[in-house]
Amino acid sequence: MGDTKLVAIFDSWGKMHKFDFNPDSGKVCYKAKMMETGFYNESKKLNTVAHGILFVESDPPRKKCVAPMCNLMAANDNTFVNNMEIAPGKFCSLTDTSTWQDFNAETLGDFHKHKFNDHIKKPAHMAQMGPAHPQLRPNYPNTWVSVEQQSPLLPGGKPIVTVFTLDTAKPDMRFEVASYEYANLPYFHSFGLHEDFALLIHQPVWVDISQLEKTGLLGPAFTDLPDTNTKFKVVPFNGGDIVTYNSSEHFYHLHTVNTHTVVGANGNTQIVVDAEVYEGFPYTDPSMTIPGIKNKTARDACRAGCFGMIKRYSIDTVTGVVAKGVPSRPPTPRLRSL
Secondary structure: OOOOEOOEHHHOOOEEEEEEEEOOOOEEEEEEEEOOOHHHHHHHHHOOOOOOOEOOOOEOOOOOOOOOOOOOOOOOOOOOOEEEEEEOOEEEEEOOOOOOEEEEOOOOEEEEEOOOOOOOOOOOEEEEEOOOOOEEOOOOOOEEEEEEEEEEOOOOOOOEEEEEEEEOOOOOOEEEEEEEEOOOOEOOOOOEEOOOEEEEEEOOEEEOHHHHHHHOEHHHHEEEOOOOOOEEEEEEOOOOOOEEEEOOOOOEEEEEEEEEEEEOOOOOEEEEEEEEEEOOOHHHOHHHEHHHHOOHHHHHHOOOOOEEEEEEEEEEOOOOOEOOOEEOOOOEEOOOOO
């Protein structure tokens, strides 16, 4: 924008693409339009990259904030990761934040923040993050399920994770399934879902909000926990206890393929989840920048955070043992060497 360039591949402005298929004529009508979000409009008005949260600072760097926390308090509505039909004819765009953006699917315009008229936000907390991939609850075709992570506003407070449902008949009203405190603000890009429960994979990384306040950058805010193994939390929909299952492995997680239950050879119920996992955290690898992705040497050097694998994990709900992840297919590189 102007003479300023975005650096991280995840910081790009979004662009909507629409395809209308006409079976009678056999023709396809195509439309594309930039997502006119608050971040995009402000950047366009200033002819530079506007303030807001980025993964990596722009080139050249943006001017420092005059007002305290101006990056944290900016629009932060660059929700280009996923779209969903929240209710019949009503669409939202999302990313890994608590902000959902309404938009007009016909014109690909009219972006504005979706307003929730509910009270799932906890006292003395601020909604910060949420997965980009809400899901419809199996066998409940009108019920969306998602998660919200809230950070404490007062010293000594703990982050809170809330699992909620949303009915397509009332898309402005979320209903809390359950909430729990956690030592650090976790990061979820997706989660597992079964008819009876949500499965949250707590990977060994957390988001340091104080770094976001200081720098306006997600890269430095992602804080690794090198001595911590990945955990699974099962949140039942029937009001039962939230159960934590500790894995013996240290891995990072982005997408969830499938979640189901089976009866194991020992007669115990097993929760089975297929997940996209990495040995390193993908978002902080240097190759995940525009200069890095254009550099073959950098791409070839990126192993832990660039080569994902689908692994199957089995959780014995009686003994609590999490079986070591079994690859369900060979490693698939996110970035191929050219």
